[in-house]
Amino acid sequence: MKTSFYEADPFSGSKGEHYCTIDSDYRWEKGDEVWVETGKRKVKLRITWVHVTVHADGTVTRELLGLKL
Numbered sequence: 001m002k003t004s005f006y007e008a009d010p011f012s013g014s015k016g017e018h019y020c021t022i023d024s025d026y027r028w029e030k031g032d033e034v035w036v037e038t039g040k041r042k043v044k045l046r047i048t049w050v051h052v053t054v055h056a057d058g059t060v061t062r063e064l065l066g067l068k069l
Contacts, residue, residue, distance in 0.1 A: 004021040
């Protein structure tokens with residue numbers, strides 16, 4: 001499943017900076033912690049929101065919002 005990682009705004013919880021998109025079947029849950037490496041930086045996120053979308057063509061995508069630790 002196509003999975004996108006975003007930084008969550010610490011005050012409003014809204015979607016912020018996009019870090020990366022991967023293809024993963026892992027069952028991400030609120031509270032999971034993950035290291036994301038993009039280019040020359042490495043960021044640790046605690047997942048705060050998992051948003052799954054089922055599209056009209058039958059594909060499923062997922063967006064993960066996480067607070068930077």
